[in-house]
Amino acid sequence: MAxxxxxxRSPAGGMGVGGVEDGRRAPALGxxxxxxxxxxxxxxxxxxxxIGPHHPATHGVLRLVVDLEGEVVxxxxxxxxxxxxxxxxxxxxxSYWKVIPFVERMxxxxxxxxxxxxxxxxxxxxxxxxxxxxRYLRTIFLELNRIHSHLVWLGTTALDxxxxxxxxxxxxxxxxxxxxxxxxxxxxxxxxxFQVGGVIEDIxxxxxxxxxxxxxxxxxxxxxxQALLDRNEVFLSRTKGTGIVSRERLLELGVTGPLLxxxxxxxxxxxxxxxxxxxxxxxKIPVGTVGDNYDRYRVRVAEMVESTRIIEQxxxxxxxxxxxADDRKYVLPPRSELSTSMESLIHHFKLVTExxxxxxxxxxxxxxxxxxxxxxxxxxxxSAKPARVHFRDPSFVNLQAFRDMSVDGYxxxxxxxxxxxxxxxxxxxx
Amino acid sequence: xxxxxxxxxxxxxxxxxHPGAVLDTGFEHGxxxxxxxxxxxxxxxxxxxxxPGQGYRFLSSLHAADYLPATPRFAVHYELLNRDRVERxxxxxxxxxPAWSAGPVAAGDPPPLPVAKASSGTVPPTAPPAGEALPEIxxxxxxxxxxxxxxxxxxxxxxxxxxxHPDLTRILLPEDYVGWPQRRDFPVGGEPVTFTYxxxxxx
Numbered sequence: 001m002a003x004x005x006x007x008x009r010s011p012a013g014g015m016g017v018g019g020v021e022d023g024r025r026a027p028a029l030g031x032x033x034x035x036x037x038x039x040x041x042x043x044x045x046x047x048x049x050x051i052g053p054h055h056p057a058t059h060g061v062l063r064l065v066v067d068l069e070g071e072v073v074x075x076x077x078x079x080x081x082x083x084x085x086x087x088x089x090x091x092x093x094x095s096y097w098k099v100i101p102f103v104e105r106m107x108x109x110x111x112x113x114x115x116x117x118x119x120x121x122x123x124x125x126x127x128x129x130x131x132x133x134x135r136y137l138r139t140i141f142l143e144l145n146r147i148h149s150h151l152v153w154l155g156t157t158a159l160d161x162x163x164x165x166x167x168x169x170x171x172x173x174x175x176x177x178x179x180x181x182x183x184x185x186x187x188x189x190x191x192x193x194f195q196v197g198g199v200i201e202d203i204x205x206x207x208x209x210x211x212x213x214x215x216x217x218x219x220x221x222x223x224x225x226q227a228l229l230d231r232n233e234v235f236l237s238r239t240k241g242t243g244i245v246s247r248e249r250l251l252e253l254g255v256t257g258p259l260l261x262x263x264x265x266x267x268x269x270x271x272x273x274x275x276x277x278x279x280x281x282x283x284k285i286p287v288g289t290v291g292d293n294y295d296r297y298r299v300r301v302a303e304m305v306e307s308t309r310i311i312e313q314x315x316x317x318x319x320x321x322x323x324x325a326d327d328r329k330y331v332l333p334p335r336s337e338l339s340t341s342m343e344s345l346i347h348h349f350k351l352v353t354e355x356x357x358x359x360x361x362x363x364x365x366x367x368x369x370x371x372x373x374x375x376x377x378x379x380x381x382x383s384a385k386p387a388r389v390h391f392r393d394p395s396f397v398n399l400q401a402f403r404d405m406s407v408d409g410y411x412x413x414x415x416x417x418x419x420x421x422x423x424x425x426x427x428x429x430x
Numbered sequence: 431x432x433x434x435x436x437x438x439x440x441x442x443x444x445x446x447x448h449p450g451a452v453l454d455t456g457f458e459h460g461x462x463x464x465x466x467x468x469x470x471x472x473x474x475x476x477x478x479x480x481x482p483g484q485g486y487r488f489l490s491s492l493h494a495a496d497y498l499p500a501t502p503r504f505a506v507h508y509e510l511l512n513r514d515r516v517e518r519x520x521x522x523x524x525x526x527x528p529a530w531s532a533g534p535v536a537a538g539d540p541p542p543l544p545v546a547k548a549s550s551g552t553v554p555p556t557a558p559p560a561g562e563a564l565p566e567i568x569x570x571x572x573x574x575x576x577x578x579x580x581x582x583x584x585x586x587x588x589x590x591x592x593x594x595h596p597d598l599t600r601i602l603l604p605e606d607y608v609g610w611p612q613r614r615d616f617p618v619g620g621e622p623v624t625f626t627y628x629x630x631x632x633x
Contacts, residue, residue, distance in 0.1 A: 081602035088587075089611055093618040124459050254489060254576025272516045363459050364509050364520065366490060375491045375509065387614070392491035392509075392580075400579050429602055 044070050053082045057160050057415045060425025066411065073406045073414050078399055084429040091389040095355025096122055097196065099389060103376075104190045106391055107427030109152050112138075112145040113369040115194040117376035117391070120275065121365035122196050125358050125380060128330055132277075132319040134198030139277040140211070140314045141184075141193060142367075143307040147218065148177045149370035150300045157297075157419030158229065161238050166228065173221055176214050183207055197331040198324030208315060215315070218308045222301060229297070239293040243405040243417035247291065253404070254397045257372025259421065262299045263291030269368035280317065281310045293413075296420040303370075330356045355384040364392075371395050371422055391430060395423040432519060437462045440519075443481070448473045453524065463520035468506075468567045471523045475570055478510055478519065486510035486519060489574040494584040498614035502526040504565050504590060525590065528563035562589075569595040587612035 052063040061082035067075040087106055091099045103118045104111040116138060123130060130138075155170030178188040184203050185191035193199055229235050245255075247263040260267055268285045270278040286302035288295025325331050332351055333344035358380040366375035372394030379388040402421055406414040432440060434457045441452045441464065451470035456463040466474050478486045490509040497503060504525040511518050569592035570577050581592040582601040589610035592598055600607060609616060622628075 081600075081604070084602040086611065089616075089618060092614075127459075251488060252575045254574070267513060272513075361458050362495070363461065364491065364507075364518070373490060377491065377493055377495075377507070377509075379495050379497075381497075387497075388495050388612075390491075390493045390495075392493070396579060396583075397576060400576065 046074055053079075058418065058425075059156060059423065060428075062418075062423065062425050062428070064414075066414070068411060071410050071412075073409055073411055076403045076406050076414070078402060080396075080399070080425070080428050082429065083425055087430050088389055088391070091386060093385065095384045096358060096386060097351070097355055099386065100194070100196075101190065101192050103389065103391065104192065105426065106430050107369070107371075107374075107393060107395065107424045108189070109424050110145055110149045110370050110374075110427075111190050112141050112194065113367060113374050114376075114391070115192070116142060116276075117365060117367050117369075117374050118378070118389070119194045119196050120367065121363050121376045121378045122358065124365060125361055125363050125378060126196075126330060126356075128197055128325055128327055130198045130325055131322045133202075133321045133323050134325075135277045136314045136318050137199050137203065137323060138194060139281070140311050140318075141181075141199075142276070143310045143314075144177050144180060144211075146307045146370045147304050148174055150304050151177075153300065153370075153419075153422045154225065154297075157416075157422070158235070160415055160419045161235055163229065163232070163235060166225065169221070169225065169228075173218065180207070180211055180214065183210065195324060195331070197327065198322070200324070202323045211311070211315065215308050215312050219305050222304050226301060236294065238412070238416050239297060239420070241290075241292050241294075242409060242413040243293045243296075243420060244291055245401055245404045249404060250291070250401060253401045255372065255401045257368070257370070257394055257398070258296060258299045258303065259291075259372070259398055259401065261285060262288035262295035264289055269366060269373060273366070275367060277314055277317075278310075281313050283307075283310050293416050293420040300422075357382060357384050358386070366392070369394055371424070371427075372398060391427075393427040393430065395425070395427040396430075399423050399428060432462050432517060433457075434462075437464070437519075440464070440478075440484070444474055444477060447477065461518060461520060463522055465505075465522045465524055468523040468525050471506075471521075472568050472570060472573065474521060475508060475510075475573055478521070479573060484512070485514060486512045486517075488513055489570075489576050490518070492570075492574075492577050492580040492584065494588040494590055494612075496588060496612065496614045504588060506567055506584060506590060508570070523567055525565040525567060527565060564589045564591045566591045566593055568593050569598075571595055589613070 047068050049066050049068050050063065051066060052058040053061045058064065063079040063082065065077045065079060066073055087102050091102055094102065100115055100118060103114045106114055151170040151174045155167040158166035181191050182188045184201070184207055185193040245263065247260070247265050250260050250263050251265070256267065264287055266285045266287050271285060283306045286299045286306065288299050328344070328347045333341070333347050337344040338348055360380055360382045362377070362379040364375055364377045366373050368374070373392065374394055375392035377388070377390040377392070378386055381387040398421060402418065405417040405421065409417070437455045437457060441455055444452050448470045451466050451474055452464055453467055454465040456465065464474070478484050488511040490511045491507070492509070493507050495505050495507060497505065502524040504527060506523045506525065508521040508523070509518060510521060567590060569581055571581065571594070578596065579601060581595055582598060584590050585592060585598055586600045586603050587610060599605065603611070
């Protein structure tokens with residue numbers, strides 16, 4: 001990237017037609033009148049400021065070129081690609097089962113969702129049905145991961161707004177989730193727990209008790225977070241009325257997830273589409289009203305409580321039976337059979353060395369990640385390696401709304417909006 | 431998803447306004463797709479978005495794919511979604527590779543592998559290389575503003591030019607990068623890795 005600041009901007013400001021002239025931006029509560037409208041307006045001039053790529057408030061390696069007039073953001077352009085690692089290209093050189101740990105590392109906070117998007121897409125292509133216990137286990141781990149992701153978001157965003165203790169409280173609970181991941185999969189992050197056909201191992205003894213303790217504690221913890229933030233004067237004046245984008249504009253920009261729901265649109269792929277055990281679960285979709293940063297906070301916090309409800313129901317209804325499909329052409333045979341059965345040994349050898357083949361075809365499979373619609377497009381050419389793996393990452397698409405959220409607001413509100421947007425730059429850049 | 435007869439109805443109605451637009455229909459793994467002529471892409475997308483009874487108003491994803499041995503070689507996929515009926519439909523605009531059709535090496539032979547060059551700091555931005563024939567298609571940013579970043583990504587990795595895009599530049603790769611790395615004929619590992627000991631060789 002050219003490191004000069006005089007970046008040429010496109011006539012449309014680089015973000016298409018901006019709906020910023022309708023004056024919907026209100027100054028923050030208790031803030032002085034905007035300098036743009038004050039008497040100093042004629043004397044102020046636009047200054048271009050570079051923020052990032054290494055900046056604690058950008059939540060990753062995001063660079064922002066911001067045009068400031070005084071303290072008011074006049075234009076903004078996100079520059080991304082600093083952590084592009086070519087994961088999609090590397091996947092083309094790996095057999096299907098080796099792709100799973102790769103895609104986990106795209107959005108490094110919601111790794112279970114990347115696994116589910118990829119494994120689900122491949123399962124639909126080879127028409128492999130996963131056993132009921134695997135469906136429920138996947139649902140449990142996805143929802144645990146959703147809480148984990150929202151905790152990381154809440155801790156870091158509240159830290160941006162000056163609520164330092166929130167970070168410690170959120171990461172305390174996050175650590176309990178990571179302990180659960182470690183107990184079931186052996187890894188705290190990037191667990192590679194989901195397999196094509198199910199999950200790699202059944203949950204161990206004692207897991208259910210620990211998980212039930214966590215699920216019982218979590219709503220109490222969430223109410224403690226809310227007691228700290230919901231009526232906090234500083235937090236309210238920073239979040240209320242800032243970063244508003246209308247529902248129609250968000251839909252035009254393809255924004256999904258909590259950002260869209262905060263604007264009052266009850267759109268959730270878990271309800272809309274039929275996947276995993278979600279049709280059997282009873283849960284609500286939290287929505288906001290005006291779509292400001294406060295609504296975004298409230299929606300995510302409410303989602304954490306809904307996720308605990310889903311986990312509880314899935315645990316209660318967890319079916320007995322196999323945790324992975326019994327199709328030896330795609331699924332590794334159990335370890336115990338390898339020393340007694342020649343056929344199992346051959347299957348194991350073929351699966352590990354060559355991998356399984358997927359017939360020619362293409363498929364787009366989308367699930368609801370903590371940030372919105374996470375889609376996985378897989379193109380198979382009949383060989384043991386995918387011809388293309390593409391992820392429609394919600395952070396990447398949602399980032400387009402950042403200009404609309406920030407223009408004509410204060411630069412401090414821009415930092416708040418960026419936190420509430422919750423982009424994970426590993427997912428943006430892939 | 432529209433079922434197979436529904437897809438044929440859609441095809442018939444598009445054909446009334448845009449004869450020759452739909453090349454093929456497909457139905458696999460429970461997902462309907464329309465293969466279209468890239469010249470009519472805005473007409474077809476606009477019709478699917480606005481026509482009464484269609485209402486695919488949400489563009490979930492836009493991505494490109496390279497079907498290398500096949501012709502036409504490239505496709506731009508538009509994953510459209512009707513959020514009221516919860517139906518998806520995929521529109522595939524098939525794009526021929528102008529570089530290949532201009533001078534085929536031999537029938538069935540893939541074109542020679544491009545040599546990826548690491549750019550030194552002094553070389554001015556050279557993308558796209560002068561004279562390189564790139565596949566072109568109309569940008570749908572007016573219809574779906576969400577396509578802006580995703581069309582830039584498709585341009586970045588496949589070298590597909592979206593005419594009418596407000597700011598068609600590389601998005602994830604450096605501005606001075608040469609080559610289209612997600613094309614199938616671009617080798618994995620084609621990008622040399624710079625270490626201290628080979629710094630001089632690659633800059």
